[in-house]
Amino acid sequence: MVCTPGGPSRLLQEARQAVTGRAALLVIGTLVLQLGFIASYIGAFHHPVPKDISLGVVAPRQISGQLVDKLRGLPGDPLDPRPVRDAPEARRQIGERDLDAALVVDPRGTTDTLLTAGGAGASLAQAAEAVVTRAEKAEGRTLRVIDTAPAASGDARGLTSFYLVVGWCVGGYLCAAILAISAGARPANLHRAVIRLGAIACYAVCAGLLGAVIAGPVLDALPGSLAALWGLGALVVFAVGALTLALQGLAGVVGIGLAIGLVVVLGNPSAGGAYPYPLLPPFWRAIGPALPPGAGTWSARSVAYFDGNALTGPLLVLSAWAVAGAVVALVCAAVRGPRSPADW
Secondary structure, three states, X not given: OOOOOOHHXXXXXXXXXXXXXXXXXXXXXXXXXXXXXXXXXXXHHOOOOOOOEEEEEEOOHHHHHHHHHHHHOOOOOOEEEEEOOOHHHHHHHHHOOOOOEXXXXXXXXXXXXXXXXXXXXXXXXXXXXXXXXXXXXXXXXXXXXXXXXXXXXXXXXXXXXXXXXXXXXXXXXXXHHHXXXXXXXXXXXXXXXXXXXXXXXXXHXXXXXXXXXXXXXXXXXXXXXXXXXXXXXXXXXXXXXXXXXXXXXXXXXXHHHHHHHHHHHHHOOOOOOOOOHHHOOHHHHHHHHHOHHHHHHHHHHHHHHOOOOOOHHHHHHHHHHHHHHHHHHHHHHXXXXXXXXXXX
16 A cells, blocks of 8 residues: 555645635535525425415495405415406506506406406416416306416516526626626725726626617517617616625625625525516515516516506616615725735
């Protein structure tokens, strides 16, 4: 048997040189990120249950209140019903994204109508249909379904908006990460930070346009204004890129992992893509609208299928991330002060 000179101590020394303490900490951080990814996605998607689907109820005045109370009392609270004056008003509220669906009762027959919006997510429309169908069946009534905002033929299950926004988010944090890898996680001075933000802004404009073109004219997967989608894409990419730069300024290269944790691990499963908010567990439903993927997905669907309605809140969320990220990145660079060229 041939022994290595120095024996186990030599091997231990080589192992320490090959895997530094800093590298070991980064590997542990990667493991935490990986386990968080698994837990977050499975936790959000493993058991979708409808909760508080906003449902308009159009019914004669003498039965409207009783019907709303009966629907509100369904086990598990799957519906959040509210009376609506008539069918045109229900369609308007669905189009403005104030309602997820609407039940229109026929007082002269036994077949009622459910108005849905497939463009807001096929799983949400199907969940509303399933819940209302069971309630109607219990009353000896039947249901027909009309999709008032159907997803485009190339938009399978209304997921194109979600995947488009995920792609924009990936581009945002990868662009910032590449800048960190190529020239140091923390910019050497304020001037360099401004240049990095400018580079991300230019990248965001190009990425927003090309993503919108691919989803729209090239693949015919998403309708809506190309200019509006372009602007949305640029904002999403810049917001995520600025957020990543800010976290890098605060935590160095670890900031890249923090950005992935916030945007990918927490943001993507809570974005309302595969399962819109009423089908998500409480934690993911609560955080989704406040994170870039959720705000972006909601906005893209509004542009594509709802004439740009209900955009103010999500755009403010994206703008807040963009402004806060840029400010924190600049402040970190200013506080850090000039460094030697080796730090650049």
